[in-house]
Amino acid sequence: MLKIDEQYKVVFKEIQKPRSILLWIFISLFIFSIWYTFIEQIILGNPVGTKPAPDVFLIFLWLFLCIIVPIILLFFTKLIIEVREDGLYIRYMPFHLHYKKFLFREIKDYESITYSPLKRFGGWGIRLNINGEKAYNMDGNKAIEMVIKDQTVVIGTRQPEEIKTAINSLTKRQ
Numbered sequence: 001m002l003k004i005d006e007q008y009k010v011v012f013k014e015i016q017k018p019r020s021i022l023l024w025i026f027i028s029l030f031i032f033s034i035w036y037t038f039i040e041q042i043i044l045g046n047p048v049g050t051k052p053a054p055d056v057f058l059i060f061l062w063l064f065l066c067i068i069v070p071i072i073l074l075f076f077t078k079l080i081i082e083v084r085e086d087g088l089y090i091r092y093m094p095f096h097l098h099y100k101k102f103l104f105r106e107i108k109d110y111e112s113i114t115y116s117p118l119k120r121f122g123g124w125g126i127r128l129n130i131n132g133e134k135a136y137n138m139d140g141n142k143a144i145e146m147v148i149k150d151q152t153v154v155i156g157t158r159q160p161e162e163i164k165t166a167i168n169s170l171t172k173r174q
Helices: 021-043 055-076 117-121 160-171
Strands: 010-016 078-084 087-093 100-103 107-114 125-128 134-137 142-148 151-156
Touching: 010 160, 021 055, 078 160, 107 160, 117 125, 117 134, 117 151, 142 160
Parallel strands: 134 151
Antiparallel strands: 010 078, 078 087, 087 100, 107 142, 125 134, 142 151
16 A cells, blocks of 8 residues: 555656765764764773763763764765655655655745855755745755745755756646
């Protein structure tokens, strides 16, 4: 039996994984600092700082931030964008358990845009800005911007024209 989310044919699909060099540099520097603290205090027995963290806390921090988070980022984080017969579906894994759908009948307008995620939303990921606009983006500066009811939704994509063409073919907009 098909789930409701799977009953409509997929016309276009894009799967994005994190690939930003700056993201990986930032994460690597952060992880290096935790590894240094872990090795210095736990393995070598030299307390770090004037008020060192308890060993149990450092072990937990190391496990979570140096092992679990990188594994999640490397293997599980992805943004899936699908254009189906009834609308545009997205799933930002591991944060969305199910697809979030934007039905064509609810979309007032849409366009392919080039924008600055840093200026407009303060970065990448699932974001909400002070204007009430919502963004789902992995990296880059290309997106599909949709007006749904009274809300603007920006979905970052590496293939904005292909998504727009797929939507146009299903909504008969030229």
